[in-house]
Amino acid sequence: MKFLISNDDGYFSPGIRTLAETLSRHGEVVVVAPERDRSGASNSLTLDRPLTVRQAANGFHYVNGTPTDCVHLAVTGLLDFRPDMIFSGINHGPNMGDDTIYSGTVAAATEGFLLGIPAVAISLAGYSGQHFASAAQVADQLVTRCKQQPFAQPVLLNVNVPDVPPEQLQTMQVTRLGRRHHAEPVIKAKNPRGETIYWVGPVGSAQDAGPGTDFAAIAGNHVSVTPLMLDLTAFGQLDGINTWLHP
Template sequence: MNILIANDDGVFAPGIQALAHALRPLGRVVIVAPEAERSGFSSALTLDRPLRPIQIAPDMWAVNGTPADCVYLSMNGLFDFEFDLVVSGINCGANLGDDVLYSGTVGAAFEGRLMAQPAIAVSLAGPNVRGYNDPQDFAQAAQWVHDFIAGGLPALPSRHIFNINIPDVAELKGAQVTYQGRRRQSKPITTQVDPRGRQVFWIGLSGEAVAEPKKGVFGIESDFFAVANGFVSITPIQMDATNYDILMDLHTQFSQKQ
């Protein structure tokens, strides 16, 4: 099996190195990742300048672009072989709820959504994750991903991916299939004046999770709930954002006006 690994934290990030180490027993692992951190780029592709992939080690490439660029290049001519699976991560920080709209980790996985196997976005969630700088800090999460893939990936419809968040706890309680939760409105922006007298702005921090009751007849919990209680969260998410619950009603309303 040929496995492509990308991320949004950069090619030298400890999370991607831990993931590559853990997955090598499963087949050939190729890292293609941004040359520096590109968090928050979602599925953006670079269209205004050329991309320059640089091989920095065997099966390890750095790209002067976005996470989605890395997967796009890898699947469209950078290599003379095809990949069987795309894994994005391990992100340094959670990608829960509304985060998936902005996440470069999720964006890279979505770029691999047409693979024969489901593409996977993986994040490590915990209060101290940003302080990590050693692949060993991600070892437990990386091993969990290895076991998840080795055990046989559950089938997904086309254009879907798995968004996986692994809590940073001493011992995982297991895994839960979850739905995508919601965050409250982001924290206010912060404004400052730089040394040259110009006003600058910092985007505010993410809002807190919205407390929600159990969803659906099966009592499935949100991704926030699973991670907060020590479980790996496995959420199937899709590219198609159409709201089919209201599609026909809306179609009927517009048809009557014509």
């Protein structure tokens, strides 16, 4: 198999290095990732300036752009082959619930999916970053399963793995996205010039974290696997809006 790997933590992150080492056991691996941390970049493309691609000493390619830029550039111009699968990660921190809207990790996988390639965003759902090996084990299992039974059509999977030792992982669960409370207020501070500056506040606590959600799976040390879709149409409102426009 041939794999394209990207992320939003940057080409130097321990998660992407661990993922590349794992997938290399299954085939050819090319890494194209941002030159710096682009967490929260979502699905943004850089359209106001050209992009450059450089290669690090370990062979990884890095781009002065977003995670979406990296995958788009790789698939549409940089690579001389079409990847069989695209992996984004291993992200340092969870990407669950509403966070997936902002996530650069999920965005990189989404771009692959939009280009017609099965894609997986994989995140270590904890901030200690102690057990990337656990997420790597899950990635290995997913690829092995895909080799046994390839996807009939492109899929977009959002995978979150508890930050616990591999032996403490429970089963994989297919989940839906949960929901959070509103984010915490912004944090005000002063810069050296005395101007007020603002930091975006932390995410809120989980509001919808019941059975079947990604939050519930992670709380029980299960691996959360959520298939995502991209049609944002509010089908339940079509008739109502039509009536509102044409009373």
